[in-house]
Amino acid sequence: MAGKKINPIVKLGLELGPIVVFFAAYVMLRDKAFSFGGTEYDGFILVTAGFIPLILITTGLLWKLSGHVSKMQIATAVLVVVFGGLTVWLNDxxxxxxxxxxxxxxxxxxxxxxxxxxxxxxxxxxxxxxxxxxxxxxxxxxxxxxxxxxxxxxxxxxxxxxxxxxxxxxxxxxxxxxxxxxxxxxxxxxxxxxxxxxxxxxx
Known part of the structure; x- marks a missing residue:
């Protein structure tokens, strides 16, 4: 399946946007702690939890708009889910x-x-x-x-x-x-x- 043409700025935003959002969110929340279900999580853990759906959404949008997602991008998304999920689940x-x-x-x-x-x-x-x-x-x-x-x-x-x-x-x-x-x-x-x-x- 041939890829569709996509605005280069939109493509760049979808690829780098999650990293920029992760950094900005970390800067705002790094010194804070949050309690959920009796367990305390620091800002880094909370930002990681938000990064997981964000990378899945942007990867899905990239595929929808361009008709193509590279194997490297798929592997990255999978590893984000696995290691990000372990980080949140184990609070580590x-x-x-x-x-x-x-x-x-x-x-x-x-x-x-x-x-x-x-x-x-x-x-x-x-x-x-x-x-x-x-x-x-x-x-x-x-x-x-x-x-x-x-x-x-x-x-x-x-x-x-x-x-x-x-x-x-x-x-x-x-x-x-x-x-x-x-x-x-x-x-x-x-x-x-x-x-x-x-x-x-x-x-």
Whole structure:
């Protein structure tokens, strides 16, 4: 099924909106505590509880408007439900803080598995957006697999050794900037291995 055209601003809002809302809500509620059913929950737990339906709603809207949701977005939504649910159920913020570790470990593992088979699974997902020669896809996939593995390790270090405030800032801004910076630094590969369009006969 071909994807539908969607306003880029709307698409960006649906993809990044939940993260922005999570950060804003955390800033407002981080120093507060709430009691439900005789159990006390801090602001982080409450914000996590709200983040779960929000990510499901925005993912559903993205699918409805564009007719397509990537496997990465589906995996992210599933892990948010699982680890966010455990965080709220057990009243333990460690589970939600581990979520990025699981996400990036999963992505690195999938890409690494493809590389072991001599394939670039990244190419299957992004070939229409960035037509590259096979060598280019393999280089980009190796780099991205290592990058995701590095982010998984970094997330573990930060949430285990730093404050919740530091982790929220890292999750909201650090991870987003890191992913953006990674692709910005791959211009040499994209240029060197770009597939040149063949001129039509008789043109």
């Amino acid at each position: 913020d460690r589970f939600f803080k581990m979520k990025p570790t699981m996400i990036y470990t999963l992505f690195a593992g999938v890409l690494g598995f493809g590389l072991l088979r001599g394939q670039s699974y990244l190419q299957f997902v992004m070939e229409e957006m960035m037509p590259l020669k096979r060598e280019g896809w393999m280089i980009l996939t190796r780099r991205l697999a290592l990058f995701f593995a590095g982010l998984a390790v970094l997330n573990e270090v930060i949430w285990r050794t730093m404050s919740t405030d530091a982790w929220v800032n890292f999750k909201t801004f650090g991870l987003t900037i890191a992913v953006f910076a990674f692709f910005m630094t791959q211009g040499g590969v994209l240029q060197k291995y770009a597939v040149e369009e063949q001129p039509e006969d008789g043109a």
